[in-house]
Amino acid sequence: MNSDSKDSKKKRTVGFNYAARGLKKTALTERNFQIQLCAAALTLIVAALLQLSAVEWIIIIMVIGLVLALEVVNTAIERLLDYLSPEFHPLAGAVKDISAGAVLLAVIVALLVAMIIFLPKINAFLFYI
Numbered sequence: 001m002n003s004d005s006k007d008s009k010k011k012r013t014v015g016f017n018y019a020a021r022g023l024k025k026t027a028l029t030e031r032n033f034q035i036q037l038c039a040a041a042l043t044l045i046v047a048a049l050l051q052l053s054a055v056e057w058i059i060i061i062m063v064i065g066l067v068l069a070l071e072v073v074n075t076a077i078e079r080l081l082d083y084l085s086p087e088f089h090p091l092a093g094a095v096k097d098i099s100a101g102a103v104l105l106a107v108i109v110a111l112l113v114a115m116i117i118f119l120p121k122i123n124a125f126l127f128y129i
């Protein structure tokens with residue numbers, strides 16, 4: 001392996017480490033992210049119990065990923081604003097509200113998707129027993 005490809009592999013590993021560190025920090029400090037991680041774990045357990053099809057699994061995993069990724073971005077925006085605008089400023093407040101609104105939208109979509117996929121299966125299961 002030449003030194004150029006070694007360097008680029010090292011850079012990728014270092015980049016991944018920084019990203020993992022960011023996720024770890026978010027998971028350890030952000031209450032909303034912790035709640036969403038628990039909800040995601042619960043959803044995956046219910047999905048496994050209800051034996052979803054491959055397409056249903058893909059949809060569920062995508063909406064979970066959307067919510068978690070948006071929460072991470074929202075956290076980054078909050079931190080950035082805390083750094084740039086530690087004092088009260090209506091614009092800083094508006095940006096935080098809008099960023100939180102994006103997470104809320106994704107959560108609503110995730111709830112709707114979960115209801116559409118899970119409710120008929122839960123109904124069928126209850127009817128069966």
Ligand SMILES: Nc1ncnc2c1ncn2[C@@H]1O[C@H](COP(=O)(O)OP(=O)(O)OP(=O)(O)O)[C@@H](O)[C@H]1O
Binds near residue numbers: 030089091
């Ligand atoms: N610098 C600021 N200027 C004006 N309003 C702010 C400011 N910081 C926060 N706010 C208002 O307070 C709300 C909550 O902000 P905060 O940063 O506490 O976010 P949070 O959702 O409680 O997340 P976290 O608990 O992770 O900090 C914002 O959505 C915004 O309306």
